[in-house]
Amino acid sequence: MQLSIDDLEVYVSGVAELLERYGVVLDLERVAPLVLEESPSGAMSFELRGFLRDGRVPPLSVLEVREQWRRLAADRFERWAYAFELLDHEKAFRRAFHLHDREAFIHRYHVVVHEHCERPIGTAPCAHIAGSPVRDGFHGVNLLLGAWTDPRPPDCASLTCLD
Numbered sequence: 001m002q003l004s005i006d007d008l009e010v011y012v013s014g015v016a017e018l019l020e021r022y023g024v025v026l027d028l029e030r031v032a033p034l035v036l037e038e039s040p041s042g043a044m045s046f047e048l049r050g051f052l053r054d055g056r057v058p059p060l061s062v063l064e065v066r067e068q069w070r071r072l073a074a075d076r077f078e079r080w081a082y083a084f085e086l087l088d089h090e091k092a093f094r095r096a097f098h099l100h101d102r103e104a105f106i107h108r109y110h111v112v113v114h115e116h117c118e119r120p121i122g123t124a125p126c127a128h129i130a131g132s133p134v135r136d137g138f139h140g141v142n143l144l145l146g147a148w149t150d151p152r153p154p155d156c157a158s159l160t161c162l163d
Contacts, residue, residue: 001078001079001135001136002072002076002077002078002079003069003076003077004075004076004077005036005044005075005077008036008044008069008077009036011136011137012036012046012048012137014137014138015048015065015137015138015141016048018137018138018141019048019050019063019065019141022141022145023052023053024050024051024052024053024063025050025051025052025053025059026048026049026050027049027050027051041070041071042070042071043068043069043070043071043080044068044069044071044077045066045067045068045069046065046066046067047064047065047066048064048065048066049062049063049064049065050062050063050064051063052088052145052148054090056090060088060089060090061086061087061088061089061090061148062085062086062087063085063086063141063144063145063148064083064084064085064086065082065083065084065137065140065141066082066083066084066085067079067081067082067083067137068080068081068082068100079136080099081099081100081102082097082098082099082100082134082137082140083096083097083098083099083100084096084097084098084134084137084140084141084143084144085144086144086147086148087121088147088148088153089121091119091153092119092120092121092153093117093118093119093120093121093147093153093154093156094116094117094118094119094121095115095116095117095143095144095147095154096115096116096117097113097115097131097134097140097143097144098113098114098115098116098131099112099113099133099134109128109162111130111131111162112133113131113132113133113134114128114129114130114131114162115128115129115130115131115159116128116129117129117154117156117159118156119153119154119155119156124156125156125157125159125161126161126162126163127162127163128161128162128163129156129159129160129161129162130159130160130161130162
């Protein structure tokens with residue numbers, strides 16, 4: 001996925017709007033949404049973090065969207081890494097979809113993407129689970145909200161381990 005800086009700003013805004021449409025309360029104290037941070041190398045990154053409304057104060061479920069975009073040209077960026085995370089303390093599970101540390105994952109597992117599944121939180125069948133690429137933040141949000149709204153927690157033991 002490649003975008004100009006203007007399109008990247010629209011994209012981040014769109015992902016934040018999708019979260020809010022689903023009723024996610026963005027955590028403005030910890031993370032300023034819609035802010036792209038530039039690293040010394042010129043890479044851009046953002047983090048959106050919010051609470052899922054579950055009727056409890058404070059809410060028991062947290063959703064995070066993090067992405068890193070590397071600069072390809074003066075005004076062109078490519079999504080280089082992502083982490084879509086859900087912690088559901090009520091159902092006691094964690095679900096995550098990751099793309100990071102490409103070289104290490106290619107060397108060790110022959111893949112660049114992986115998933116995490118813990119049930120209960122902190123207990124996993126393995127450290128990394130085989131997964132498919134998540135095409136963008138919109139799809140990542142939909143995957144996590146699908147897991148949160150499913151009345152059955154995920155069966156982590158049935159997933160394919162990379163380890």
